[in-house]
Amino acid sequence: MPARIPCEFFLLRYVPDAVKNEFVNIGVLLREAGRVETTRVKLTRDWSRVRCMDPDADTALLESMEAELATRIRDGGYASKPAMQLLEESLSTGVQMSEGRGALAESVAAEMEQLMRLYVEPVREKKARRVSGRAAIVNGMRSEFERAGVWDLMRKRIPASEYTRPGDPLRLDCGYRFAPQSVRDGAPDLDGGAAMERGMVRIFHAVSLEGDLEAAKVLSYSAARLRAGVERVERAALDLAAVVEPLRSVTGDDSEAADRYRFGVETMEEAAIRVVTLSDLARVAETARRELRV
Incomplete structure (x- = not known):
């Protein structure tokens, strides 16, 4: 033993x-x-x-x-x-x-x-209440990032006001900065500058497409300002990802719910937001593990 x-x-x-x-x-x-x-x-x-x-x-x-x-x-x-x-x-x-x-x-x-x-942790009843919506997505994100060993290396509840303007109430769930391989190797960037001064910031935010789509519209509205702010403050490019539920888990056979879901996804993608589902999180967390060299 x-x-x-x-x-x-x-x-x-x-x-x-x-x-x-x-x-x-x-x-x-x-x-x-x-x-x-x-x-x-x-x-x-x-x-x-x-x-x-x-x-x-x-x-x-x-x-x-x-x-x-x-x-x-x-x-x-x-x-x-x-x-x-x-x-x-x-x-x-x-x-x-x-x-x-x-x-x-x-x-x-x-x-x-x-x-x-x-x-x-509180003692659970035999029949536990189902966690749904944004809370379920946040729990899923944390679990996968913890499993990959990167959760403690990430920033949490990142104030958007750091990159947009004072007073912005939005807080983004989690993210990290890393240097792409070309930067670590000292390769020049496309503008001929020193790539060593640049990097990539990945930010993940849970967006539930079950019911109200306000969160999807808020994130889409903020995306361009966040991207410009990360470029200005961090001297880095931003990969902004919205984590959503899989289509079937939200809509079932409800065609109106399916239309709302697609509207939310398309709205975010038009704002150059990468949309990933809970089922993609294991792959996303594995990428984070490699990029943070854990």
């Missing part, structure tokens, strides 16, 4: 009222004992218990916290400050971290899933 790995874990808790000190566990921070650089963090995808305790909870802010913590860990902030101090400074005032506890793990990844099941 392989030797187990000594680990230390901390629970992240949402505490809306410090006086009452009532809380809900929302995530886990896990690391190998004595190895700060192995620290991993994962937050729940189901905010139903948080909303039950605090209907006004800013779950979008809580979701973005995972990416912020992972970025600080990945960028090596622990080298200049004690890791726990750094992470505590990153937490919002409504989130607290428990005292550390010990664990023996077969692997860090497997232990993370076990701790999430034990302490964070």
Whole structure:
């Protein structure tokens, strides 16, 4: 039997009222004992218990916290400050971290899933409620990118205002930047400039074509500004991809629903947005793994 790995874990808790000190566990921070650089963090995808305790909870802010913590860990902030101090400074005032506890793990990844099941994820009824629409697409994206080992390397909830104009409320689900092979090899670009100064940004955004097509139209309206902004800010080309449900899962035998679905796809493609379905995600994630050289 392989030797187990000594680990230390901390629970992240949402505490809306410090006086009452009532809380809900929302995530886990896990690391190998004595190895700060192995620290991993994962937050729940189901905010139903948080909303039950605090209907006004800013779950979008809580979701973005995972990416912020992972970025600080990945960028090596622990080298200049004690890791726990750094992470505590990153937490919002409504989130607290428990005292550390010990664990023996077969692997860090497997232990993370076990701790999430034990302490964070709500107990499911035998007949689980079907997740549909944008939430189902976002969950599918995250699962495939995690399986490919690239989720922690990607930016999440990217503010469109970084590339369009101040006040733009759109936040794009996830993305990454990479250098195409020709750039890594130092080949000149088509304009004769230095290709080493350029790269490619891929951004993925979940768009449900089940029912209202407003999200498809918003993304299409924003595409040209996003493309110009990425060129200006990142000195890179933009590949903007909308991830949608497969046609059959949305429309069935409903011809009107099929017409709406095709309208949404064509609207985005006319704006030079690449449209991929949930069934394409394994291939998309594998491409990301190669481009990020994982």
